[in-house]
Amino acid sequence: MSQLLLSLFFISLINNSISWRTFMRGRSKYGNLGVPTLSKDQELSSDEWFTQFLDHFNPTDARVWQQRYFVNGEYYKKGGPVFLMISGEAAAGSKWMKEGQWIEYAKQFGALCFQVEHRFYGKSHPTSDLSVKNLMYLSSQQALADLAYFIQLMNSNYKLPKDTKWIAFGGSYAGSLAAWLRSKYPHLIHGAVSASGPLLAEIDFQEYYVVVENALKEYSEECVNTIIKANQQFHIMLRHPIGQQGIAKKFVLCDPIDSGHTKSNDISNLYETIASIFAGIVQYNKDNRNNSAMANLTIESACNILTNETLGIAVDRLAILSTKMLNASGEKCLDYMYSKMIHKLRNVTWASEEAEGGRQWTYQTCTEFGFFQTSTARPNLFSETFPADFFVQQCVDIFGPRYNIHLLNSAINRTNILYGGLDLKVTNVVFVHGSTDPWHVLGITKSPNRQMPAIYINGTAHCANMYPPSKNDPPQLKAARVEIGRLIYQWLHS
Numbered sequence: 001m002s003q004l005l006l007s008l009f010f011i012s013l014i015n016n017s018i019s020w021r022t023f024m025r026g027r028s029k030y031g032n033l034g035v036p037t038l039s040k041d042q043e044l045s046s047d048e049w050f051t052q053f054l055d056h057f058n059p060t061d062a063r064v065w066q067q068r069y070f071v072n073g074e075y076y077k078k079g080g081p082v083f084l085m086i087s088g089e090a091a092a093g094s095k096w097m098k099e100g101q102w103i104e105y106a107k108q109f110g111a112l113c114f115q116v117e118h119r120f121y122g123k124s125h126p127t128s129d130l131s132v133k134n135l136m137y138l139s140s141q142q143a144l145a146d147l148a149y150f151i152q153l154m155n156s157n158y159k160l161p162k163d164t165k166w167i168a169f170g171g172s173y174a175g176s177l178a179a180w181l182r183s184k185y186p187h188l189i190h191g192a193v194s195a196s197g198p199l200l201a202e203i204d205f206q207e208y209y210v211v212v213e214n215a216l217k218e219y220s221e222e223c224v225n226t227i228i229k230a231n232q233q234f235h236i237m238l239r240h241p242i243g244q245q246g247i248a249k250k251f252v253l254c255d256p257i258d259s260g261h262t263k264s265n266d267i268s269n270l271y272e273t274i275a276s277i278f279a280g281i282v283q284y285n286k287d288n289r290n291n292s293a294m295a296n297l298t299i300e301s302a303c304n305i306l307t308n309e310t311l312g313i314a315v316d317r318l319a320i321l322s323t324k325m326l327n328a329s330g331e332k333c334l335d336y337m338y339s340k341m342i343h344k345l346r347n348v349t350w351a352s353e354e355a356e357g358g359r360q361w362t363y364q365t366c367t368e369f370g371f372f373q374t375s376t377a378r379p380n381l382f383s384e385t386f387p388a389d390f391f392v393q394q395c396v397d398i399f400g401p402r403y404n405i406h407l408l409n410s411a412i413n414r415t416n417i418l419y420g421g422l423d424l425k426v427t428n429v430v431f432v433h434g435s436t437d438p439w440h441v442l443g444i445t446k447s448p449n450r451q452m453p454a455i456y457i458n459g460t461a462h463c464a465n466m467y468p469p470s471k472n473d474p475p476q477l478k479a480a481r482v483e484i485g486r487l488i489y490q491w492l493h494s
């Protein structure tokens with residue numbers, strides 16, 4: 001996890017306190033599978049807390065902890081439904097209690113709105129620290145059971161009529177949770193809007209960079225050719241001391257490259273950091289997060305820099321783009337040292353910066369999902385230096401020797417057996433994806449039957465349908481929002 005990604009993650013955290021941002025760009029700090037952060041900062045809804053069990057799967061364990069949630073009753077009309085926004089692999093944000101497309105639906109249907117923070121993220125701390133023995137209570141199964149208890153408790157606390165219908169919302173990893181919640185607890189959840197949720201666990205998520213490449217190619221073939229050329233030049237420069245110094249300077253690296261000390265996993269990390277610039281740009285292209293620092297870093301603006309020959313040779317243009325990202329994220333230099341990254345992720349304190357979720361989400365990828373965005377399928381695009389092994393090694397280096405490929409293989413099988421992968425059978429769930437978002441590859445993009453409608457939006461990015469509408473939204477995105485509203489209406493009246 002590069003420093004660059006780390007910083008991007010934090011910038012969005014600071015600028016947009018809304019978050020359920022997400023990491024879904026894999027293990028990274030971007031919040032890659034990430035969802036949303038909106039703009040502005042004021043507290044719109046205060047923290048509420050309730051008592052939750054630590055281990056839902058051991059009835060003899062009575063330990064409890066305090067879980068955070070938010071509530072907004074402003075739009076509730078007596079007899080109306082309850083909307084539950086599921087927060088994923090980042091802190092929950094009060095901003096979403098007033099903004100986002102789900103609030104538009106809440107106004108339309110007179111819904112009572114809740115948002116629940118995922119255990120181990122944000123301020124929801126079930127244990128005293130993030131040591132491996134405590135992280136065993138971090139799993140999607142525990143998180144779903146948390147939501148089941150939450151629903152039961154609120155039905156009682158708010159004395160909701162017995163036939164009150166709950167509808168779940170979520171984007172990215174939380175989009176998967178929304179679908180799984182309906183699947184596992186249909187007596188508690190009546191329907192779900194699952195945005196950009198990856199349902200299939202996979203170690204080597206090599207398709208990710210294929211979608212990234214195609215999205216860039218669709219805008220300009222020359223853009224992709226420039227990236228390939230830039231990486232060839234980068235590779236040649238890495239072989240000689242003068243070239244190494246050139247890279248350190250152009251890319252504003254925090255540490256010099258030195259054939260004596262720099263290790264191969266440092267170089268992998270450097271290449272992966274550069275690749276992740278494009279991952280971030282494509283995954284979040286023109287969404288309506290309204291994150292001013294990143295808002296104009298789009299496929300167009302990035303490719304316009306890369307293909308502008310007056311800015312120098314290919315590698316120089318790549319360096320300019322990389323530095324713009326770095327500047328926008330407020331970082332002074334690009335930190336690519338593998339050992340530093342691992343050191344930070346080994347920190348088990350809640351106070352550590354990684355407590356914003358980097359260690360936790362990495363744990364979930366190492367024990368449940370994989371989702372490693374590798375260089376396997378496109379070795380010529382960003383180098384072949386970050387295959388699945390590179391990520392599995394991180395699991396071992398961060399959590400210990402048990403967290404190896406064998407554990408991961410059986411963990412992935414387990415996840416797909418327990419949830420069904422892409423063979424999920426469920427009703428009243430709409431699966432929404434954007435064609436530009438690489439995560440659609442692991443989700444349901446074609447309706448298998450009428451009970452499981454899929455909406456595949458041409459040209460939109462990760463979770464685009466969740467953000468507040470904007471006048472620049474393409475017609476197919478506007479139509480998707482209307483269709484989702486129609487489905488919710490149908491579920492509520494069936």
Ligand SMILES: *[C@@H]1O[C@H](CO)[C@@H](O)[C@H](O)[C@H]1NC(C)=O
Binds near residue numbers: 039288468469
């Ligand atoms: C985005 O932010 C700008 C400035 O903060 C504001 O004027 C604009 O209305 C926002 N757009 C949306 C869609 O929220």
Ligand SMILES: *[C@@H]1O[C@H](CO)[C@@H](O)[C@H](O)[C@H]1NC(C)=O
Binds near residue numbers: 296297301324
């Ligand atoms: C983004 O916009 C700001 C201000 O409008 C500008 O200074 C910056 O150069 C732009 N970045 C890119 C990548 O176009």
Ligand SMILES: *[C@@H]1O[C@H](CO)[C@@H](O)[C@H](O)[C@H]1NC(C)=O
Binds near residue numbers: 309310311
């Ligand atoms: C290329 O970059 C130069 C220097 O920044 C700029 O003046 C020019 O407008 C750019 N050309 C295009 C086509 O963007």
Ligand SMILES: *[C@@H]1O[C@H](CO)[C@@H](O)[C@H](O)[C@H]1NC(C)=O
Binds near residue numbers: 320324
């Ligand atoms: C990044 O910021 C530094 C220092 O503020 C500045 O000198 C440099 O030109 C910026 N680079 C880009 C590509 O915007």
Ligand SMILES: *[C@@H]1O[C@H](CO)[C@@H](O)[C@H](O)[C@H]1NC(C)=O
Binds near residue numbers: 349351352353
């Ligand atoms: C863990 O992070 C905290 C907070 O950033 C810091 O004070 C502490 O020194 C770190 N621990 C280690 C072992 O690096």
Ligand SMILES: *[C@@H]1O[C@H](CO)[C@@H](O)[C@H](O)[C@H]1NC(C)=O
Binds near residue numbers: 406
């Ligand atoms: C995982 O599942 C595959 C096919 O379903 C099987 O071939 C493989 O042996 C399983 N691996 C483990 C570690 O259980």
Ligand SMILES: *[C@@H]1O[C@H](CO)[C@@H](O)[C@H](O)[C@H]1NC(C)=O
Binds near residue numbers: 458459
């Ligand atoms: C998606 O949009 C692009 C242009 O934005 C268009 O060329 C393409 O035909 C569209 N694909 C479908 C399946 O509608």
